[in-house]
Structures are given as structure tokens and as C-alpha cells.
Amino acid sequence: MTDGGSVTDRVNMGSLLSGAEEPVVQFENVGMRYGLGPEVLSDVSFQIAPRSFQFLTGPSGAGKTTLLRLILLSVRPTRGLVSVFGEEVSDISSEALTGLRRRMGVVFQDFRLLDHLTTYENVALPLRVQGRAETSYRAEVVELLRWVGLGERMHVLPPLLSGGEKQRAAIARALIARPELLLADEPTGNVDPGLGRRLLRLFIELNRLGTSVLIATHDFALMDLVDARRLVLGGGRLAVEHP
Template sequence: MSGNESSIVQFDNVGLRYGTDREVLSDVSFTLYPGSFYFLTGASGAGKTSLLRLLYLAQRPSRGIIRMFGTDIITEPRGNLPSFRRRIGVVFQDFRLVQHLSAFDNIALPLRVAGVPENEVERPVADMLDWVGLDHRADARPATLSGGEQQRVAIARAVIARPEILVADEPTGNVDPEMAVKLLRLFEALNRLGTTVVVATHDVHLLKKVPDSLIMRLDKGRLSDPTGALRYPPRRDLRQDAGA
């Protein structure tokens, strides 16, 4: 795969194995474009979580090439990776909220880790709580929140720093169908602001809920391309380019 300056992520013949086991991902190649919305789907055990771990730089591949933000991540020194991770928001399937912190402080965590002055933290966190409909639960700790509320806190934490890429692993798996649609609408709103969104899901009914989304399908560790998402920029991007 040749370099593409308009892409935000490129995988080229990537393989991943854990230890001496067989590969869980084999010859995975795709390109993600800025401001696009992707669903990553496939049966349980297809390799979705493993692929997402590569995307948010929690795992290095066993082989192949990964370029992110124009940089070869494989050859990049490990000490430089945190600066790349700060450009990626992650919504984990199990939320991973800090139990002794309030909803406010969980959401504020990425800003504080990045060294944002405390007097510049309160307003964006308050705005984010309002955005996810939890302004009345700012002081609540995770144990007192419902599953859907915890998920919304996790999403707010993931997007508070306006990441260039948002990666979500089965974000609707622990909520009812009505809440699942509401969460997708939050992802769409972020996507409209320019963030590239990748949502892993096994729920095929969700795939039609975002009309402009593109579908990446994993089957036994191999990626298929039912919408042409992996080879070409989305048509809406091409229209924007033509009108620029």
C-alpha cells in the first residue's frame, strides 16, 4: 500500500499473534480517512478487540506496517507513543472508570494528565457533562451510576480532549436499544466536528443507524470490504475536495 497523505491511519499486511498461538489477525490492510465514520463488525472471536488494540496503540503487531498521522508507528521509539495516544480517544467495553473519582473527575482526567491548568478544566468538563445529559450527576461516583450513565461518562472522558480518532469497543453492548441509539448520536455529533470514529459492534441492526457510515467486516482474523471503505476516501470527502 502506498503512502496516502490524506489518510489518518494505514495498515499494510498486518498480522498479530499472541505468543506461539496462531495469528488472530492475518494480512489486514486498510486506510482510514479523516472525518469518516466506520463500523467494525464480525462474529464474536473474529478479532475486533485485537484490531482496536492495534488502533489505539495498546499492542504492537507481529508483522506488517502501521502508519498513523503520517508516521510509521512500528519503527517509532516507544517513548514517543504517548504523544500519539493522546490524539486517540478510547471507549472500552468495560468502561474502566476510576471508582473513587466522581463523574466530573473521571471526565477531567485526560485534561489533567495532559497538564491543562485547573482553571481551564472546569468549563469544558461541565460542557461535556451537559452534552451527555449528566450535568445533574457530576458528583456521583461510578458505583452509583447506571450502566448507561457509566457508558456516557466513559464516552465524555474519551472525547473531552477532542481526539482526532475515537475508537469504541462494543459501546452499546451494556445498554438498552434506545440508549444505544442515543450513544450513536453522540458519536455522530463528534464525527461532524471532524473526528474519525471507529465503532466495533456485533449488532448488525446498528449498522443502518448512521447513514454515512462505512463497514469493515472481520471474519476469522481477516478483513473484508463490503462498502469499499478500505480503499478509497468516502464520497462525501471527495465532494468536499471538489468544492474546495
């Protein structure tokens, strides 16, 4: 993977939106509450098309992380229908659930790196799970680590990494297997603006290779660099803004 340069002009993602293909994600009148509390999400309906790029935004507490967890299938909706890769998930088996999750790349704010594995081993883990031999992926992992600025830190354990380095390692791990769907929760929150733009370029390049991308962020300056659809949460409800 090469550095496509800094993002200096607004990138138009409209040409990457799909037409009549089956959505990668579909929500129909979804409501979500935890326990007996009020609904975090109310009557949320939207689709994510194959090979599309969009941002998810809204104030803190608006339900962005809950929406991502619903897509990841780590929680089930209180009401309504959620479909991922064409599978309606209300009664899905554990085996099928695992298969769907392997088609996703995920970057959450807590990173979820394994402390007993080096940076290199954490990033390579999705490929090991696929059963690939290290000789088939080592150069690819090393190249990606160098691209995100971790070439000199690939043999370091996560407890010795800074917050920004952990963030970049988590992003590299999510991208290495070229998932069909990438979910990223504030992926540039712990890095400087220059590196944030570089990481955005990486997400754009992955999208152009065919991955659908959903980035949750508060960073309006970052969103203004891309003419991409915005899913805006507020008061538990979703509005869609087009570029």
C-alpha cells in the first residue's frame, strides 16, 4: 500500500455509491434501550450500500457507539430489524454470527489489543485466524505498519505503546484483511491532525478497493475533507445528510 499523499482537496465519494445491489447493512425502524431505561435509539432506518463511504456523527451520548455495536452484532435491537450482509440477525446462530463478524474490520476507542502479543502479532492476528501462513502475509503486515508510522515499533508489546500508537495499531489490524465493512469509532481521536489526514487517506484507499466504510467522529474538519454522506444522530433519531 502506498501513501496517496495528504488530503488537501475535498474527495468526492459520490461516484463510489452503489446502485441496486443488496445493502451491506440495513436498519428498519430500529429501537434500542438498555434495561428499563429510555430508548437510546428510536425508529432508526438507513442502509449502507456496498463500496460506500459515510460518516456517523452527533453529540456525545447520541447513540453512535450503540449503533456501531448493533452493526457489529454485539447487541440486539429492542425492536425493529437489523440485517448485515443480507442476513436478518434476530435469530442468527452463533456460527453464522462469527462468520459475519469476520467480514468486518472494527476500530473501537478501547483498542482491544492483546497485551501478550507484539504490535506485529496483533496486526497479523486476523490473517492468522484465516489460517494463512506467515510467509504469505509478513511483507504486507510490515508495509502497513510502516505506512501508519509503526515500523520501528512492530516488536513492542501494547503496554509500552502510547495512546496514539495503540490507535494506529488497532487501525492497521482492522484494515489488514481488507474487510467488506469497516467500522471505526473516533479513529483519529488520539493522533495529530496531520496523521489524522494520512489515516483518512488510508480509509479512502481501502474504500476504493471495495470496502464499505463507516466512521464515527466529532471531527468536522476531518469530515469536511470528504464529500461523503453523513448519518447524524440526535435525540436517539437519525437524519441523513448527503454531500
